[in-house]
Amino acid sequence: MTECRCFGAVAHYKPPSTDSNPTLEDPTPDYMNLLGMIFSMCGLMLKLKWCAWIAVYCSFISFANSRSSEDTKQMMSSFMLSISAVVMSYLQNPQPMSPPW
Amino acid sequence: MLPCKKCAFSFSTKELKSNCFYFCVLCVYILCYTECYLGRYNDDFDDGEDLAEFDDNDFAEFEDVNEDPTVEVESEPPPKPAPSSIPVEDDEDEATVEIEDGQDEFEDADAQVSDMYSKYDKDEFEGYEKTNSPFKDTLIYQDVPAHLQNSWESYYMEILMVTGLLAYIMNYIIGKNKNSRLAQAWFNSHRELLESNFALVGDDGTSKEATSTGKLNQENEHIYNLWCSGRVCCEGMLIQLKFLKRQDLLNVLARMMRPTCDQVQIKVTLNDEDMDTFVFAVGSRKAMSRLQKEMQDLSEFCGDKPKSGAKYSLPDSLSILSEMAEVSDGVMDSKMVHYITNHADKIESIHFSDQFSGPKVMQEEGQPLKLPETKKTLLFTFNVPGMGNTSPKDMDSLVPLMNMVIYSIDKVKKLRLNREGKLKADRNRARVEENFLKQTHAQRQEAAQTRREEKKRAEKERIMNEEDPERQRRLEEAAQRREQKKLEKKQMKMKQIKVKAM
Numbered sequence: 001m002t003e004c005r006c007f008g009a010v011a012h013y014k015p016p017s018t019d020s021n022p023t024l025e026d027p028t029p030d031y032m033n034l035l036g037m038i039f040s041m042c043g044l045m046l047k048l049k050w051c052a053w054i055a056v057y058c059s060f061i062s063f064a065n066s067r068s069s070e071d072t073k074q075m076m077s078s079f080m081l082s083i084s085a086v087v088m089s090y091l092q093n094p095q096p097m098s099p100p101w
Numbered sequence: 102m103l104p105c106k107k108c109a110f111s112f113s114t115k116e117l118k119s120n121c122f123y124f125c126v127l128c129v130y131i132l133c134y135t136e137c138y139l140g141r142y143n144d145d146f147d148d149g150e151d152l153a154e155f156d157d158n159d160f161a162e163f164e165d166v167n168e169d170p171t172v173e174v175e176s177e178p179p180p181k182p183a184p185s186s187i188p189v190e191d192d193e194d195e196a197t198v199e200i201e202d203g204q205d206e207f208e209d210a211d212a213q214v215s216d217m218y219s220k221y222d223k224d225e226f227e228g229y230e231k232t233n234s235p236f237k238d239t240l241i242y243q244d245v246p247a248h249l250q251n252s253w254e255s256y257y258m259e260i261l262m263v264t265g266l267l268a269y270i271m272n273y274i275i276g277k278n279k280n281s282r283l284a285q286a287w288f289n290s291h292r293e294l295l296e297s298n299f300a301l302v303g304d305d306g307t308s309k310e311a312t313s314t315g316k317l318n319q320e321n322e323h324i325y326n327l328w329c330s331g332r333v334c335c336e337g338m339l340i341q342l343k344f345l346k347r348q349d350l351l352n353v354l355a356r357m358m359r360p361t362c363d364q365v366q367i368k369v370t371l372n373d374e375d376m377d378t379f380v381f382a383v384g385s386r387k388a389m390s391r392l393q394k395e396m397q398d399l400s401e402f403c404g405d406k407p408k409s410g411a412k413y414s415l416p417d418s419l420s421i422l423s424e425m426a427e428v429s430d431g432v433m434d435s436k437m438v439h440y441i442t443n444h445a446d447k448i449e450s451i452h453f454s455d456q457f458s459g460p461k462v463m464q465e466e467g468q469p470l471k472l473p474e475t476k477k478t479l480l481f482t483f484n485v486p487g488m489g490n491t492s493p494k495d496m497d498s499l500v501p502l503m504n505m506v507i508y509s510i511d512k513v514k515k516l517r518l519n520r521e522g523k524l525k526a527d528r529n530r531a532r533v534e535e536n537f538l539k540q541t542h543a544q545r546q547e548a549a550q551t552r553r554e555e556k557k558r559a560e561k562e563r564i565m566n567e568e569d570p571e572r573q574r575r576l577e578e579a580a581q582r583r584e585q586k587k588l589e590k591k592q593m594k595m596k597q598i599k600v601k602a603m
Contacts, residue, residue: 005298009332010300012306013304013305056266057265064349066321096256
């Protein structure tokens with residue numbers, strides 16, 4: 001078997017640029033991050049418990065789908081905001097959440 | 102106080118004194134009974150006797166008494182006790198007291214009270230209805246507010262939410278671990294083959310020099326990359342293990358409705374001298390029709406519908422997109438057909454192209470002004486068997502496909518079109534470029550006009566900013582002369598075109 005390897009022709013890895021192919025990127029973590037922030041603000045301002053809980057779920061989903069290269073600060077801030085929304089809504093109104101039906 | 106008609110009394114003077122005493126007792130009794138039974142009348146008084154006949158004398162009731170032993174006993178007690186109910190103490194023999202009824206009432210006062218209701222005549226009273234519990238039905242029992250109940254059961258929605266979050270976290274950990282095990286299993290089964298063919302296996306791109314890391318590069322919890330380089334006939338090979346999003350519970354639930362499978366994508370980039378000019382693709386029918394719409398090069402160079410691979414004894418599930426028949430004949434040799442036929446279920450698409458630029462890019466403002474950059478590329482997309490329920494052992498079945506990739510790299514290097522094919526390919530590429538330029542002509546003209554205006558504005562600004570008036574004048578003159586020359590040139594060109602046309 002002839003030697004196929006060519007040690008002189010080694011090319012360095014270049015990560016594919018996302019600007020050239022935006023369709024290849026998965027938009028889920030960004031959308032979920034944005035949704036999480038919106039629901040957190042709704043839960044805090046309008047004192048809606050269900051909004052706050054959905055915000056927590058959105059931040060979890062965003063974290064699960066995030067890329068390794070993404071900044072963890074963004075994730076943590078979204079997560080903390082949603083937790084604070086839940087805590088504040090229960091401090092202001094300790095009543096249990098009523099189902100919509 | 103009305104006289105009692107039922108009782109008969111006769112008194113002497115001595116008796117009168119004793120009667121005074123009895124009268125006082127009677128008054129007390131009357132007062133007690135009127136409080137309880139106000140408005141109730143004894144039928145005794147309805148017998149029709151004229152009350153005016155009786156004297157005002159307090160004792161009138163005792164003087165004129167009509168004996169009527171046949172009068173029935175009244176069921177309801179009168180508002181005052183009947184004279185017959187007065188206890189009589191006969192001090193003297195002369196006093197005779199005839200008591201018809203009711204005497205027993207005075208002997209036992211408690212019994213009298215309890216028997217009152219039973220002796221009422223129902224017809225006597227109007228608008229009076231006995232109710233057993235007049236107030237109980239109107240009572241409304243309010244529920245104790247939930248937050249004051251001090252029970253965890255009222256917080257069932259919160260418990261559900263927390264349970265859902267815990268389930269999501271559990272699924273994240275399990276899914277992430279499974280994907281990691283699958284990736285490692287794939288790498289372990291392919292490591293030997295890759296290390297024998299490539300000098301560099303595994304490069305994350307972070308270090309300055311290209312060094313072999315010998316491990317997968319994790320991009321995501323479900324995407325793993327591997328860069329291999331240092332081989333003849335190719336620049337490099339990027340392998341992407343695109344697993345299912347097992348770490349996301351929503352995705353897991355969505356996959357229950359619509360099953361999908363893990364994929365392995367291999368992109369081999371070639372040097373200019375490693376491949377001739379042709380575009381070719383083979384794969385499942387669905388994938389071929391999708392790629393023809395999405396991919397820039399396939400839509401431009403392979404305009405015909407995907408053809409069946411029956412000519413090459415391929416299964417019916419596969420179809421071919423080719424720029425020309427010569428290319429199909431050249432690529433689909435016996436070994437290639439053998440590989441494809443044996444692993445048809447795992448092959449999603451195989452795409453060879455010298456004009457690869459990725460999927461079509463839709464721009465809102467119009468078409469791009471420049472042709473997209475192209476690269477000679479071989480693309481392979483394989484489906485991992487198991488349809489989502491993949492086990493690490495399934496990764497061994499992908500090794501023959503990697504052998505096919507290596508074989509394809511060498512094959513493409515050797516494949517050369519004949520003269521006719523080469524001419525046809527060159528004509529195709531020129532046609533595509535011309536079409537592109539025509540479509541973008543208007544935009545390019547506008548862009549050129551904008552550039553010219555920008556240049557003029559910059560020059561004018563420079564002249565205006567010049568402080569020395571002499572120099573300013575000279576620059577203005579130079580600009581005017583340039584404008585004049587350009588105008589003359591244009592006029593000359595127009596004249597030449599007119600002459601040529603004639």
